[in-house]
Amino acid sequence: xxxxxxxxxxxxxxxxxxxxxxxxxxxxxxxxxxxxxxxxxxxxxxxxxxxxxxxxxxxxxxxxxxxxxxxxxxxxxxxxxxxxxxxxxxxxxxxxxxxxxxxxxxxxxxxxxxxxxxxxxxxxxxxxxxxxxxxxxxxxxxxxxxxxxxxxxxxxxxxxxxxxxxxxxxxxxxxxxxxxxxxxxxxxxxxxxxxxxxxxxxxxxxxxxxxxxxxxxxxxxxxxxxxxxxxxxxxxxxxxxxxxxxxxxxxxxxxxxxxxxxxxxxxxxxxxxxxxxxxxxxxxxxxxxxxxxxxxxxxxxxxxxxxxxxxxxxxxxxxxxxxxxxxxxxxxxxxx
Numbered sequence: 380x381x382x383x384x385x386x387x388x389x390x391x392x393x394x395x396x397x398x399x400x401x402x403x404x405x406x407x408x409x410x411x412x413x414x415x416x417x418x419x420x421x422x423x424x425x426x427x428x429x430x431x432x433x434x435x436x437x438x439x440x441x442x443x444x445x446x447x448x449x450x451x452x453x454x455x456x457x458x459x460x461x462x463x464x465x466x467x468x469x470x471x472x473x474x475x476x477x478x479x480x481x482x483x484x485x486x487x488x489x490x491x492x493x494x495x496x497x498x499x500x501x502x503x504x505x506x507x508x509x510x511x512x513x514x515x516x517x518x519x520x521x522x523x524x525x526x527x528x529x530x531x532x533x534x535x536x537x538x539x540x541x542x543x544x545x546x547x548x549x550x551x552x553x554x555x556x557x558x559x560x561x562x563x564x565x566x567x568x569x570x571x572x573x574x575x576x577x578x579x580x581x582x583x584x585x586x587x588x589x590x591x592x593x594x595x596x597x598x599x600x601x602x603x604x605x606x607x608x609x610x611x612x613x614x615x616x617x618x619x620x621x622x623x624x625x626x627x628x629x630x631x632x633x634x635x636x637x638x639x640x641x642x643x644x645x646x647x648x649x650x651x652x653x654x655x656x657x658x659x660x661x662x663x664x665x666x667x668x669x670x671x672x673x674x675x676x677x678x679x680x681x682x683x684x685x686x687x688x689x690x691x692x693x694x695x696x697x698x699x700x701x702x703x704x705x706x707x708x709x710x711x712x713x714x715x
Contacts, residue, residue, distance in 0.1 A: 388545035392429040400467035413460030456562035481577040487597040514637040517602040517610040522630035524598035526560040
């Protein structure tokens with residue numbers, strides 16, 4: 380029987396949790412107007428916020444919405460600083476509870492997981508499988524994943540884990556029960572989107588279909604197998620399950636030999652090596668050229684710090700040299 384957690388609201392709104400949530404939310408935000416306004420009376424603001432969260436009177440403020448290209452056009456919802464603190468406090472307590480409902484091969488937004496762990500796991504299994512014969516790859520991607528999540532189904536999953544009425548009321552203020560879709564850009568959306576497929580589709584793959592070699596990062600899914608015919612049957616099963624149980628549909632899918640390289644989490648992966656995806660390299664070249672042309676050294680250093688960390692997990696020494704940078708072993712990257 381699935382364990383349901385009660386009496387959580389006291390932990391969520393405790394001074395220790397609220398202060399930790401405040402510190403985590405403030406990271407990288409200390410020059411924003413929202414943080415500076417909250418900081419003027421932060422102790423009082425935290426106390427008021429905790430009381431509202433506990434007694435059921437909490438209501439989030441109006442978000443700031445904008446679009447990004449990453450590489451698809453996505454609508455991002457940026458919450459006021461106060462609401463990000465509230466979400467952080469909630470997720471500090473319910474995040475580990477929901478994480479225990481997920482299987483090890485779900486890699487998105489989880490402590491000890493992430494993109495690089497997913498890539499390492501996939502490549503390691505690919506090496507093992509190729510010793511037994513040729514490997515085929517099923518790759519799927521769901522269309523408008525966050526926008527397609529059926530909230531009634533999501534709430535059934537939430538209530539299967541949490542029975543604390545005050546906590547459920549707090550969650551409802553952030554994620555209404557009715558309608559379809561959850562916003563991109565909030566912490567609760569990451570946690571609940573993980574739960575949505577992690578407690579359903581992942582279990583269908585592993586427990587019902589008996590697949591051992593699958594890897595999911597939010598809406599991106601890869602399954603390895605020795606038979607393309609078998610993978611077609613897997614694709615048909617998960618497509619039917621996702622549409623019927625979750626209201627999700629594929630935007631694209633493919634089955635191909637692993638020798639062509641597996642596009643996953645920003646890399647092209649073979650058993651012997653990894654390369655960055657071509658579109659990632661193209662975008663990097665454009666940004667580097669634009670920042671250099673504008674003489675914007677600060678933004679160039681910020682971008683390269685993140686991008687070179689990503690590139691460092693691939694076989695990218697020649698690429699880095701071609702971009703006008705030299706990787707100095709044991710030190711940070713320098714610009715030539």
